[in-house]
Amino acid sequence: MIIRPEEVSGDIRREADVVVVGSGAGGAPVAKELAEAGYRVVVVEEGAWFRREDFDFRPSHALMRLYRDAGQTVALGLPMVVLPQGMTVGGTTTVNSGTCLRVPRHVLKRWHMEYGLRDITEEELNLLYAALEEYLFVKRADPEVAGRNALLFLEGARKLGYSGGFLPRNAKDCEGYGVCPYGCPSGAKQSANVSWIPDAVKAGADVYTRCRAEKVLVRGGKAMGIRGRFLDQRGKRKGYRLEVWARVVVLAAGALQTPSLLIHNRICLSSGRVGENLSVHPCGGTVALLNEKTGNPKGIPQSTYVDEFAPEGIMLEGVTLPPPVMSVSLPWGGRRHAEAMRLYPYCGTFGSMISEHDSWGRVAAGPSARQPLVFYRFGPADLERLKRSLVLMAEIWFAAGARRVYTPIAGYKELTSPRDLYRLSRHRLRRGEIYGLSAYHPMGTCCMGGDPEWSVVRSTGETWEVENLYISDASVLPTSLGVNPQLTVMALALRTAGFIDERLRRPRVPPERTGRLAEWLERRRSAESGRSRAAP
Amino acid sequence: MREYFFRRMKRLVPVLLITCHELPAADPDEVADFCRDFIYHGTPAFRAVYFAMILLLQALCRLRRRRSIYALRPPEAEEFLESLYSSRVLLLSSVPTLLSMPVHLAYYGRDEVQEALGFEVGALREEALKREVTR
Ligand SMILES: Cc1cc2nc3c(=O)[nH]c(=O)nc-3n(C[C@H](O)[C@H](O)[C@H](O)COP(=O)(O)OP(=O)(O)OC[C@H]3O[C@@H](n4cnc5c(N)ncnc54)[C@H](O)[C@@H]3O)c2cc1C
Numbered sequence: 149m150i151i152r153p154e155e156v157s158g159d160i161r162r163e164a165d166v167v168v169v170g171s172g173a174g175g176a177p178v179a180k181e182l183a184e185a186g187y188r189v190v191v192v193e194e195g196a197w198f199r200r201e202d203f204d205f206r207p208s209h210a211l212m213r214l215y216r217d218a219g220q221t222v223a224l225g226l227p228m229v230v231l232p233q234g235m236t237v238g239g240t241t242t243v244n245s246g247t248c249l250r251v252p253r254h255v256l257k258r259w260h261m262e263y264g265l266r267d268i269t270e271e272e273l274n275l276l277y278a279a280l281e282e283y284l285f286v287k288r289a290d291p292e293v294a295g296r297n298a299l300l301f302l303e304g305a306r307k308l309g310y311s312g313g314f315l316p317r318n319a320k321d322c323e324g325y326g327v328c329p330y331g332c333p334s335g336a337k338q339s340a341n342v343s344w345i346p347d348a349v350k351a352g353a354d355v356y357t358r359c360r361a362e363k364v365l366v367r368g369g370k371a372m373g374i375r376g377r378f379l380d381q382r383g384k385r386k387g388y389r390l391e392v393w394a395r396v397v398v399l400a401a402g403a404l405q406t407p408s409l410l411i412h413n414r415i416c417l418s419s420g421r422v423g424e425n426l427s428v429h430p431c432g433g434t435v436a437l438l439n440e441k442t443g444n445p446k447g448i449p450q451s452t453y454v455d456e457f458a459p460e461g462i463m464l465e466g467v468t469l470p471p472p473v474m475s476v477s478l479p480w481g482g483r484r485h486a487e488a489m490r491l492y493p494y495c496g497t498f499g500s501m502i503s504e505h506d507s508w509g510r511v512a513a514g515p516s517a518r519q520p521l522v523f524y525r526f527g528p529a530d531l532e533r534l535k536r537s538l539v540l541m542a543e544i545w546f547a548a549g550a551r552r553v554y555t556p557i558a559g560y561k562e563l564t565s566p567r568d569l570y571r572l573s574r575h576r577l578r579r580g581e582i583y584g585l586s587a588y589h590p591m592g593t594c595c596m597g598g599d600p601e602w603s604v605v606r607s608t609g610e611t612w613e614v615e616n617l618y619i620s621d622a623s624v625l626p627t628s629l630g631v632n633p634q635l636t637v638m639a640l641a642l643r644t645a646g647f648i649d650e651r652l653r654r655p656r657v658p659p660e661r662t663g664r665l666a667e668w669l670e671r672r673r674s675a676e677s678g679r680s681r682a683a684p
Numbered sequence: 685m686r687e688y689f690f691r692r693m694k695r696l697v698p699v700l701l702i703t704c705h706e707l708p709a710a711d712p713d714e715v716a717d718f719c720r721d722f723i724y725h726g727t728p729a730f731r732a733v734y735f736a737m738i739l740l741l742q743a744l745c746r747l748r749r750r751r752s753i754y755a756l757r758p759p760e761a762e763e764f765l766e767s768l769y770s771s772r773v774l775l776l777s778s779v780p781t782l783l784s785m786p787v788h789l790a791y792y793g794r795d796e797v798q799e800a801l802g803f804e805v806g807a808l809r810e811e812a813l814k815r816e817v818t819r
């Protein structure tokens with residue numbers, strides 16, 4: 149059942165087998181898997197519950213209803229980086245672009261070699277990915293609805309001989325309405341609010357919405373439950389209390405909120421790694437003025453990519469911006485801004501994403517657990533690569549026929565010819581010269597690893613310090629992924645669900661029983677080998 | 685205190701919002717109401733910085749133009765803001781940029797404006813309502 153604060157008429161104290169804090173990419177799969185395995189599952193979600201009919205093509209309003217702090221979360225530093233976070237049932241998956249990519253092999257290798265995570269094997273991950281892709285209807289974006297903007301950029305890239313293509317996405321019968329980050333109005337995008345959570349509810353899970361978990365109840369080194377508070381319409385802490393006593397607690401509040409919860413509860417802090425090791429995949433964006441209408445933002449917002457520079461840690465991925473969002477992304481103000489907005493129908497947009505090498509970030513205690521302080525410092529090499537990504541996008545736009553390209557770099561806000569690119573390429577960018585940066589993939593702040601000295605959770609997802617306390621969200625990813633993370637967060641969540649299942653079975657079943665995940669993997673393995681035998 | 689700032693913000697809307705004449709006219713009350721909601725839903729830090737920027741804008745105007753920003757004629761106000769936008773000092777250019785952010789979100793988020801710019805939100809909304817994708 150999905151329970152809203154309005155339906156609650158007093159403090160609630162209840163028991164469950166598993167309580168999951170957060171209903172996003174990390175929490176929702178755990179809830180569904182364990183509910184289907186027959187456990188009593190309670191999900192506590194700070195955001196509100198919306199149906200697809202509530203998603204109304206109004207990005208400005210969606211920012212206030214679906215995003216934490218109206219999308220104003222920032223990482224402090226020079227330049228500041230805006231870090232929007234979903235806060236609704238389904239977490240950030242409800243507002244994400246739906247791109248589903250597997251972890252690159254070299255990244256997994258690094259996890260094995262440097263983080264002691266050899267037991268997360270490529271074979272096991274691939275099986276999990278395959279299951280996820282089937283469950284979430286993942287397929288390449290359909291060129292028919294990819295949008296003119298994306299096709300033009302891809303054409304430009306092809307002229308220059310750069311490799312690229314259509315991104316795999318978790319959308320079924322997508323019509324290309326162009327508003328994925330503001331809630332998919334047709335239910336095509338298989339975000340957790342239309343997939344994992346309804347299935348978890350069908351299997352008996354209870355989801356408390358607009359309820360913030362504040363306290364992790366720990367007795368004798370074991371997690372015993374959580375205490376939370378229902379929130380009013382504005383997100384203020386005014387309602388009744390919720391107390392859930394459970395055999396297992398899963399924190400899945402995201403890479404900024406999970407460490408903040410741990411810090412405020414003063415648990416799992418002895419490695420000194422909680423909140424450290426933040427990576428975000430900083431993003432840059434370009435706007436191009438073209439001779440033809442781009443039809444923006446209609447079409448899939450993120451349908452194409454150029455991966456020619458992926459070995460350098462630069463990934464170019466599509467993005468379209470509806471008028472209100474474009475209006476706050478332009479590097480101009482006043483009359484110039486109005487003029488640029490008038491030409492909106494002729495504007496093309498594309499984004500870049502950097503996987504970090506020498507930048508670092510951290511989440512620290514803020515005035516309250518809800519408001520952690522986030523710091524991010526660009527390293528010179530990453531800053532240079534960010535600039536390079538902007539130059540590359542501008543080059544591609546010019547090849548696609550752009551008249552002008554706007555960038556967020558002071559002194560280079562408007563590039564009018566490829567000659568400007570050489571100037572910009574040679575310019576040594578300083579931190580204060582670039583602005584309007586954003587990032588969408590915070591991760592790594594409760595790093596998974598093979599040693600309690602320098603990691604927060606084991607490879608099973610359980611914390612080293614508190615028994616029965618698991619973490620299942622982007623905070624466990626040990627390094628920057630270089631690709632969009634949701635599929636990997638979900639794969640690790642399924643893995644963690646398997647280990648939780650094992651733990652919960654332990655007192656009741658003989659030790660040789662290995663848990664649902666292992667059984668399921670076994671079934672999958674035999675199905676796969678049957679399929680390959682059947683292939684000619 | 686907050687009311688004081690919201691009143692000031694409302695008076696600033698016509699100064700901050702410059703639109704081209706092909707687009708629908710702005711309704712300053714509607715824009716100001718949206719800004720108020722947006723700021724309420726945001727972080728306390730954003731709220732504090734936003735209010736500080738209102739004061740800073742006023743102080744800069746008094747310093748440079750010897751008058752309150754509300755007393756400037758529209759072309760003068762526009763010229764004054766342009767001088768801030770184009771400043772090389774990050775703090776100065778941030779003042780109007782930050783102040784106009786919710787104003788732009790409000791105005792360009794209106795259905796009629798989105799539609800005038802080619803994004804047919806009304807028609808798409810109706811189409812999407814009829815077209816439910818089930819798993
Ligand atoms: C605009 C945007 C586009 C993106 N596009 C893509 C994409 O195309 N592909 C991709 O792979 N990734 C994308 N991402 C990133 C991806 O969605 C996230 O990496 C992923 O959802 C992270 O999962 P999570 O479980 O860590 O956190 P989330 O999905 O954010 O879930 C955390 C949940 O916990 C809740 N919560 C937090 N604190 C509490 C508390 N104390 N009590 C109760 N509940 C709490 C939050 O409200 C939230 O619902 C995008 C992100 C954004 C912002």
Ligand code: SF4
Nearest residue numbers: 322324325326328332
């Ligand atoms: S493009 Fe439109 S229909 Fe497709 S997933 Fe995004 S919001 Fe849904």
